[in-house]
Amino acid sequence: MMRIGRLILVLLMATVFAAAPRDARADAPAGLAVTGVRSWSAPASTRIVFDFSETVAPVMPDSGSAAQMVVRVSAPGIVPAAGVPLSLAVRDSAVDSVHVEFDPTGVRFTIVMPPGGTFRAFALPPSEDKPYRIVVDVTGANAQAAESRRLAAIAAAKRRDRVRLVYIDAGHGGDDSGARGPGGVLEKNVTLAVARNLADELNKVPGVRAMLTRDGDFFIPLRTRFKIAEQSRADLFISIHCNSSRRRGAGSGTEVFFLSLKGASDAADRDLADIENAADLVGGVPAQAEDDVVGVLYNVRRNSALERSQLLAEELLDHIAADRRVESRGIKQAGFAVLKSVEFPSVLVETAFINNPREVKLLKDPAFQKAMGKQLAAGVVSYFGKAGVQLGAPMDSSRGAAAPTAGGR
Numbered sequence: 001m002m003r004i005g006r007l008i009l010v011l012l013m014a015t016v017f018a019a020a021p022r023d024a025r026a027d028a029p030a031g032l033a034v035t036g037v038r039s040w041s042a043p044a045s046t047r048i049v050f051d052f053s054e055t056v057a058p059v060m061p062d063s064g065s066a067a068q069m070v071v072r073v074s075a076p077g078i079v080p081a082a083g084v085p086l087s088l089a090v091r092d093s094a095v096d097s098v099h100v101e102f103d104p105t106g107v108r109f110t111i112v113m114p115p116g117g118t119f120r121a122f123a124l125p126p127s128e129d130k131p132y133r134i135v136v137d138v139t140g141a142n143a144q145a146a147e148s149r150r151l152a153a154i155a156a157a158k159r160r161d162r163v164r165l166v167y168i169d170a171g172h173g174g175d176d177s178g179a180r181g182p183g184g185v186l187e188k189n190v191t192l193a194v195a196r197n198l199a200d201e202l203n204k205v206p207g208v209r210a211m212l213t214r215d216g217d218f219f220i221p222l223r224t225r226f227k228i229a230e231q232s233r234a235d236l237f238i239s240i241h242c243n244s245s246r247r248r249g250a251g252s253g254t255e256v257f258f259l260s261l262k263g264a265s266d267a268a269d270r271d272l273a274d275i276e277n278a279a280d281l282v283g284g285v286p287a288q289a290e291d292d293v294v295g296v297l298y299n300v301r302r303n304s305a306l307e308r309s310q311l312l313a314e315e316l317l318d319h320i321a322a323d324r325r326v327e328s329r330g331i332k333q334a335g336f337a338v339l340k341s342v343e344f345p346s347v348l349v350e351t352a353f354i355n356n357p358r359e360v361k362l363l364k365d366p367a368f369q370k371a372m373g374k375q376l377a378a379g380v381v382s383y384f385g386k387a388g389v390q391l392g393a394p395m396d397s398s399r400g401a402a403a404p405t406a407g408g409r
């Protein structure tokens, strides 16, 4: 129902805009315009985004490796919107600079790269509050290998130090802001603040180490988020988000999700999963087939991960609910793409409603963010206890060796 409603709204708006004279639109320029030239630096890659007031037909290579990459848009009369930069000095490991040149026949974008990098370019249709965009992802030379080495080092340190590794995933990031609250509060910033607090708290617990999937403002595809944790040999995965009643009717409170294979607890939960899963559309990831992994061993692991995910969800919610400022909406199940690993228990925490006037005050308050980090950390420790995991004990009992139990740290 909600999706149909949204579709009708979009169609209505399109009709209104088509019928109205161009200059009736508030902020938009009178004609076709480039409305943004932006860059986001992640540790292993850089994303360049060009925004347009309308859909255009770019001529550009899909992918390649070169010292410079050119996007050409034939559109007589196209102009830059006010404030759009004609060059960007990015100067990170993947991109040197970006240049924009207008002429009477259109516009040409040039991305200058250090040697050895590779790029991938694609266009994204307008969606929600996002305009038509051309996205170029550039990966620096050897960046992928360096990232694999970094994750392998995390896994090795975990074994060496005999710690349980908890990955904390701050939802959204970069071009994908997530939900918005009044006064320009963005979900991507709240999730990162809570995630950092949770990591700090967990890193005080002997026998536990916490890592973040992103410790900065950049976009990570949903699948890459849990793949990072898998490559690091994580024991737990916790994704942090904020709810919004623009999506879910008037709402308040906190809820914790784990993966459902059969469908959502109810229609509203399915809508929420659809919206969180749309991060890849907003952030921009070309559609790809899911791994079709089958087999008895896979199913056993999946069921075991689901059981432990439920226990983790219960423990986290119990501890958040101890803070009486936010009511508990309960444990739920839905098909969140970010929870699809079978390697470890994983849950998604919808901390509170970012567009609820009372709760947004909490969400942007550093003291509340810290308190929530503490409560979630206590929930993780409680989970380990109930799951029979001895913190500081030898890591890999499956090897059969009687490793010394003393010590820890």
Ligand SMILES: [Zn+2]
Residues within 6 Å of the ligand: 171, 172, 178, 179, 187, 241, 242, 276
């Ligand atoms: Zn979210």
